[in-house]
Amino acid sequence: MTWKSDIEGAMALIAPHVLRTPVLTHAGLGLPYPVELKLEQVQHSGSFKARGAFNTLLSKPVPASGLVAASGGNHGAAVAYAAAQLGHRARIYVPEIAGPAKISLIRDQGADLVVVPGAYANALEMAKEYEVETGAMQIHAYDAPETVQGQGTVLLEWEEQGLQADTVLIAVGGGGLIGGALAWLQGRRKVVAVEPASARTLNAALETGPDTEVEVSGIAANSLGARKIGRICHGLAVQHGVQSVLVSDQAIATAQRTLWTAARQLVEPAGATALAALQSGAYTPQPGEKVAVLVCGGNIAPDPFQAG
Structure with a gap:
């Protein structure tokens, strides 16, 4: 690479x-x-995560089913922000430990927000299921x-x-x-x-x-x-x-x-x-x-x- x-x-x-x-x-x-x-x-x-979110959305075609991401908070907020700016639908899964401030931030960006019991891994599992079910584009938080x-x-x-x-x-x-x-x-x-x-x-x-x-x-x-x-x-x-x-x-x-x-x-x-x-x-x-x-x-x- x-x-x-x-x-x-x-x-x-x-x-x-x-x-x-x-x-x-x-x-x-x-x-x-x-x-x-x-x-x-x-x-x-x-956070810095807006950079990765925008690069992903601008690098490849986004399907009509939109985007999906799992996040501890900041990645979800970045994806929600970038999606809103570029006119895409976004479903964000966050764990309960994300906390009320980050959950509110994501919701304020207009994303479809799902709060998941447990930790980030649990949110990621549900995001992967949604990706398979709908064909939405997964935006990984880091990898x-x-x-x-x-x-x-x-x-x-x-x-x-x-x-x-x-x-x-x-x-x-x-x-x-x-x-x-x-x-x-x-x-x-x-x-x-x-x-x-x-x-x-x-x-x-x-x-x-x-x-x-x-x-x-x-x-x-x-x-x-x-x-x-x-x-x-x-x-x-x-x-x-x-x-x-x-x-x-x-x-x-x-x-x-x-x-x-x-x-x-x-x-x-x-x-x-x-x-x-x-x-x-x-x-x-x-x-x-x-x-x-x-x-x-x-x-x-x-x-x-x-x-x-």
Whole structure:
């Protein structure tokens, strides 16, 4: 697969439909060095996932039966948003753990929403059944080439904006975002995978193989709660020797608060997970090593402006 040209092609396709998200370098995050931040939480639908959704919808014909997706929340919101913008029907399956804020966000986009008891895997099973029954096009949250290509545009765009870092820290759920980053960077910068200790999907797969399934829980589970890593991500992570680190829920909550108090960035737990690795010492840069953090999502629960 020609990742570089594919990601460049994805950027050309989606550019009219997504935001070019801001970057900043911040020296006040409780660390003895500045950190470059890419603020993908301000992307349409509140996360980077709009990129993969638009790339998928613009890359292939959509059947009359529309689209179907399973999601912990952010992917569903992105698919619902992209479908509405491009005039397609969408059925979204989400697990109960998605939470009221993300469920409301998806519903507000006009999608046909089904809330499923259990976890993401249960929602994915029902989405696959709907795909077979109706012929709707399945948009996988992370393990499809078009999705990974779309997410890879984050790093393409960041480099165009002048990324200086030697090392980029990225939170991992199913692996679409970090897979896209690895596909674009091709080893030119170090990439560190950061996961909650209670949802160590990639970490476990790097130890025992891509078919490893883990139990997931914790404050970031509705974004980083895939029980099995995507094969595309796993292959790229092995190829490029990704370093995998784990952080606690407490460390994630601390980083989430820091992003608000120090930088006035309101993010969900997943969006703070990569920074938590630096603050907690799960990853310690070498002297002179320049680091960057990808802030991936802002769909915080509960919605701070929701009445009642």
